[in-house]
Amino acid sequence: MAPTERLRAHRSCTTCPYCGVGCGVSVTRQVATSDAGVSVEGDRQHPANRGRLCVKGSALAETLGERGRLLRPRLHGRECDWETAMGYMAEQFSRTIERHGPDSVAFYLSGQLLTEDYYVANKLMKGFIGSGNVDTNSRLCMSSAVAAYKRSLGADAVPCCYEDLEHADLVVLVGSNAAWTHPILFQRMQQAQAKLVVIDPRASATSETADLHLAITPGSDAALFSGLLNYLVQGHHIDRQFVAEHSDGFQQAAAAAAAWGPDRTARTCGLALDELLAFYQLFASTKKTITFYSQGINQSTSGTDKNNAIINCHLATGRIGRPGCGPFSITGQPNAMGGREVGGLANMLAAHMDYRADHIDRVSRFWQASNIARRPGLKAVDLFRAVECGEIKAIWIMATNPAVSMPDAAQVSRALRKCPLVVVSDCVTDTDTARCADLLLPATGWGEKDGTVTNSERRISRQRGFLPPPGEARHDWQIICDLANRLGHGEAFTYRHPADIFREHAALSGFENGGERAFDISALAGLTRRQYEQLTPVQWPVNAANPGGTARLFTDRRFFTGSGRAQFIPVEPRLPRQQRSQGFPLWLNSGRLRDQWHTMTRTARSRRLLDHSELPEIQLGPADAADHAIGDGQLVELRSARGRMRGRAVVNPAQPAGQLFAPIHWSESLAADSRVSALAEPVTDPHSGQPEFKQVAVHLRAVTVHSYLRLVCPAIIAERLQRQLDRLAGLEHWYRVPCDGGFRYELAFSAAPDCRALALELLEGPGDALRWQRLQLPGAERWLVDNGELQLLMFAAPDWRRLPDGSALEQWLQRPLPEKTAQLLRDIAPASPVVCSCMQVSRQQIDAAIEAGAESVEALGEALGCGTGCGSCKPEIAALLRTQQASVA
Incomplete structure (x- = not known):
């Protein structure tokens, strides 16, 4: 930026797009003619977090940008304009409904949508198409x-x-x-x-x-x-x-x-x-x-x-x-509760009303919808079964990735590939679900979307856009209204701004309510657009009796049952449906990692969020490791009655014998055979329809690996490698790590890979301008191809522990290589895992500080800064302290 150029700062308050806590985020956007930068910090005025953010929230600015974004519609794999895309979609939906009835189509939604998006999607399907087939990934969590x-x-x-x-x-x-x-x-x-x-x-x-x-x-x-x-x-x-x-x-x-x-x-x-x-x-x-x-x-x-x-x-x-x-x-997603408010679950109608005759009549009159659905639709697991068997012939999936998140994920992928019409609207190009789509529609993402979300304590907050939509991306509610208009329902979908949708949603919540329903935000139905823009966080109910909102419910001991009294429910404890057996003798539990979110389409864009754990891992205790002759970092495979998963073993002394743990985040677009959900049986709770993910019976085995290959390359070469992976002889497993300027790949082979042949294929016949170096060192083979800047860097070794630190290699994608590259390659040290992502403090640094006399988490924070950011690493630091102190004792 020129010294004379003025820098203008735009500040806005929004909310974090990750978990159900609903933290407030203060965004500063530096706007200049030559540059635009975004920084984030916690909103000190937001009551959910009072200025604090976890490491994921703190890294939000690092997840922005157009890399990997879906920027134009794609029909059958080719880019097209919006008119072609929407015309095709409307024609296919209309024809399907005419020939097979409204229950032959479905929407599958997401807690990543804003309430306004959710509302119009539910209204279109249940009110005007006339089917209850609207469900959401919130079915899987709450x-x-x-x-x-x-x-x-x-x-x-x-x-x-x-x-x-x-x-x-x-x-x-x-x-x-x-x-x-x-x-x-x-x-x-x-x-x-x-x-x-x-x-x-x-x-x-x-x-x-x-x-x-x-x-x-x-x-x-x-x-x-x-x-x-x-x-x-x-x-x-x-x-x-x-x-x-x-x-x-x-x-x-x-x-x-x-x-x-x-x-x-x-x-x-x-x-x-x-x-x-x-x-x-x-x-x-x-x-x-x-x-x-x-x-x-x-x-x-x-x-x-x-x-x-x-x-x-x-x-x-x-x-x-x-x-x-x-x-x-506690909900898992930022707007799981907002989706429940508008009826985003298949067994709900709208505004916390059910498929009761009086509720159906009430919503029908409010929407002026004579074709309203009169029975619940299919819940998530049954919905994708209906897709596979052909009952549902057209499905629109919005802002979610069911080919990764649903149980028996392979079945979901099969079902989508068989379905005559699969539409996916998302902000990213490459997901497991997008690979099954006939039509891809570019939607806006965090930083561009504008609307409301409701967190786990019933607090409605504004999520404000501060960036223009990239490319030709559109807001989800706009795409839905476009389809409604093309299907002949345009008069009911004349919204011009999210505030118009929110006012209608608020009015429906109070329509003929009379205190019967807990959800009531009718006091907000008269907001002007300016008041909507300035809306501060408020907890429902927000009505005439509670115009300022209500923090805690049932203080009057009045409940929303027919009698006004709370109901005790007799419970008969039952065992999990997925039981261990001789063939599948171990339990697998699954869950989130500290620094990752869902299927990593956002968090994997921030390199430092991968420092704490970058790979599909399977945690097991020392006893199970010994029984199966598995060492730390070894490639292992899990099999269940449904499918398989592969990842690196992490021997964790805290893991109980007979029980394993694996994170939910990896997908086939990031790693091979890495979907935990592929192992789970599609068995559900009879009342809620929620699948059983936490107890999956599995078999564990070590995978024989001859050579591990670590490869760093620019994005254009990574695209070629991605196309080659299925054809590489002896490839047992791979995963990739996005980094500045390209990708790092980790590959495991059952036989020695031909590194030179692979390099030649990826570089598509490199000319004289490229320099090739091959270094044969003890226990490792190294290849470097460059033209002053790195083109390809490969390390092959029989043991992954002999490979150099991957993050140290990545830095050479962003700088010219030194002349003495051979010495550089010899000097790169083995990796030390990062414990504190906020301050980039490694375990090696913490161990050294403890040996130097640091005796508490606070002392380590003063010396290294670890734990002084979001604080989520403090339990791990405390565990390292105890381990070191016990060892000394």
Whole structure:
């Protein structure tokens, strides 16, 4: 930028697009004629995070840009204009509906959509096409919580707020590694200094700081909380007045729990009796208790009952509707709750109304939709079965990647490839689902989208666009309205701005409500566009009785059931449907990593977010590693009755014997055979339709590898390599790491690869301008091809530990190579894993500081900066300290 050029800064407040915490983000965009830069920090005024961001949120600016973006529509693999794309789409949908009826088409949505996008998609399909076939990837993460809240409280209404975490004296985390998955909320828990109990089969970053960790048998949560209810009854710890005056069904629930005495419960849960009773006594004696639960509870074939077993214990003790109390389900996505508000699930209609005759009539009159759907549509697993068997002949998938995230992922890919019409609207070009599409539509992404989201405490916040759409990308609501118009429903979809949609959504929430429905934001129905632009975070209900919003529900002890009383639900604990056997003797659990998000289409764009873990990994304990003769970093394979997955072994002493763990993030576009979901059976909870992901029976084996190859190259050569991968002889596995200027590939071969032949093919006949160097060193072969700048860098070795640090190699993509490249290649050191992504502090640095005398996490923070950013690495730093101190002792 020239010295005389003025730099202008535009600031805007928006929300983070990752987890359900819903953190506020303050964005500064530097605008100049020659450059435009974006920086982000936490919004200090947003009540969800008060200025704090986790490492993913802090790296949001690094995920922007057009690399890998879908910029123009593509029909059958070729770019086209919007008129051609939408004309084709409308013709195919119209013809399919005319020939096969409205239930032959479907929409599959995402918690990445904004509420306004969700609303118009639901309205078009259910109100005007006339089918209930609208479901969402939120089915995979929180639908069991929805079903349980509705059974007990009469509404999908989370009773708690984030402040309750700070008022509580006891927080019980069940099936939640919140230190990694919801780090900002976990920090609020730690700062409040409540007692922490973690209930999780595996040790985690969350359990590192817990006062008590119950490593229960996988899937035994309902038994644990049924036993707790029985303990509360037998010990006279029941709030008799609340039970008598404000609930029904207590005697039936208590009778069902009576079979679960402490001895039986401890055996079933795999716990020592004294640790079980320690938890029960702590719960019974602590009035201000929050139970905070997530996918470990929900992703089960009995997930709804597990939720209700937890809620029963809170109802029995009257711990709901009071500060510091309540059953608190935490969503996984930024707008999972917004999707629930507008009816984004197949078994809901709109505005928290169901497929009841009076609700159908009400919504039909409000929308003026005579063709409204009159029965629920297909839930996610059944929906993709219907695609495969031909019942659904046209599907539109928006902002999600079901070919990776759904159970039995191979079946989903097969189904989509068989479907006559698959439309995918997304902001990225290459996903597993996009590879199955007939028509790709470029949608806007974070930083460009404009609308609202609702977080896990029912707080509605604005997500504001601060960048223009790239290429020809359009907002999702605009694309949906275009299709509605072409299908002949344009008069009901005349929106010109997200504010128009939001006002209608708010008005429907209060339409003929009369206090019957918990969700009511009718006080916002009259917002002007300016007021909408300036809308500050607010918690629903927001109506005439609560114009400023409501933080905590059920303070009046009135519930949204027919009787106005909370309902106890008798629970009969059941084992997971996917049971171990002689052929599949190990349990596989799955979940998120600290620095990654979903299928990595966004987080993999930030190089430093890959420093903590860059590869598909399979964690196993030392006993299982010894039994299977598997070493740390070795390539291994998991097989289930459904499919297979491959990744590198990580021997983790904290992993229980007989139990494995693998992250959910990798897809076939990033690594071979890396989808955890390919292993899971498509079995679901009978009430919610949510699939069982947390207990998958698998077989483990080591994969024989002759040579490992590490390859760094610019993006244009990476594109050629990607096309060659399926044809490389002896290739057993690969994954790739995006980096500045190109990619790094990691490949494993069952026989020695012909490095020169591979290089020649990738470089397409390099001329005299390219210099070739081959170095034969002890235990490794190295190839370098350059023309002053790196073209190709390859290292081959029989053991991956002999390969040099990959991140050190990547830097040469961005700078001219020195003359003495041979010496450079010899001097590159082995890698040391990064522990603190924010401050880029490695394990080697932390170990050295501990040896030099640092005795606490705080001392290491002062010396190295680790843990002083988002703080999510603190549990890992604490574990390193304990290990080192124990070794010295």
